[in-house]
Amino acid sequence: MDILVAGGHxxxxxxxxxxxxxxxxxxxxLIRKPEQAADLRAAGAVxxxxxxxxxxxxxxxVKGADAVVxxxxxxxxxxxxxxxxxxxGGAVKLADAARETGVRRxxxxxxxxxxxxxxxxxxxxAYLEAKAEADAYVVASGLDYTIVRPGSLTDDPGTGRVRATRELGQRGPVPRDDVAAVLAACLTTPSTIGVTFELFTGDTPIAEALRF
Incomplete structure (x- = not known):
């Protein structure tokens, strides 16, 4: 797949x-500063x-992508x-661009x-109001969306085991490593389409946790 990640650095x-x-x-x-490009290339990204x-x-x-994040x-x-x-605004622009170019995911x-x-x-x-409005726009966009709401982000090593729940309003930590792994898995897991869920560290392997 060709995947464009906005906020790429x-x-x-x-x-x-x-x-x-x-x-x-x-x-x-997608990055704004040319000096950030080397870090993306080091990760194997474009x-x-x-x-x-x-x-x-x-x-x-967005044109030519199979999915956007x-x-x-x-x-x-x-x-x-x-x-x-x-x-x-950025989330809205990305949704509009996806619709304009025929990108569904x-x-x-x-x-x-x-x-x-x-x-x-x-x-x-103000942050949560912006996030809430962005989420609502994407839900109403007609796109094949997944909305991931991570808990408190940590730099602990990822475990590959998480708790993903559609019951909103909970609290807990989650390593950034595991958030990234869940995002990658969502892109190839059709059962996450149309789902908004919270994400925390847990005991369930990611593939199993995403079987909504």
Whole structure:
């Protein structure tokens, strides 16, 4: 498969791109800064230079892909405005580009708490509101979507064992390694299409955990 990952230099995205490349896929990462390209090439991925936030359309980057993954984020140091333009606006642009170019499969990295942004503190509320709106847009887009809401991200080594649940509103940690492995598995697991789920570390092998 040819897979375009938006936010290609992120910590989860780089792990995902390496996994996809190792599996024999064409793994393309959309990045804004040319100096990030070397890290993608080191992971076996193809760097694609573009500006998720400011380019009017992403169709030129999406064209030719079999699937897209939204793994971008404005980051914890950004203000509410950038969360609207990146976490929401970027996800919307990617969905629009997928529809325009005939790409059906869309996998979204969302966040726990996105089902109820109002319950979050002021620091997190703008982020969760952006994520909630982005998720809703993708669900309504008609695309073959999967929305993954990871728990608290850690840099612990992945175990390949997780807990994936459609019962929203839970809490718990999950290694970035395992998030990337789940995203890769979703792309080839039809039972995840049309599913929104939370993801935590657990005891179930990934392939089994994704049998919704």
């Amino acid at each position: 992120g910590q989860i995205a780089l792990r995902l791109l390496k996994l996809l490349a190792d599996q024999g896929h064409t793994a393309r990462g 760097p694609v230079l573009g500006d998720l936030e400011n380019d009017e359309s992403l169709a030129g980057y 939204f793994a971008a984020g404005a980051g914890p140091g950004s203000g509410p405005a950038r969360k609207r333009t990146v976490d929401l 869309y996998v979204m990295v969302s966040s726990i708490g996105a089902q109820d942004p109002a319950s979050a503190g002021p620091a997190m509320r």
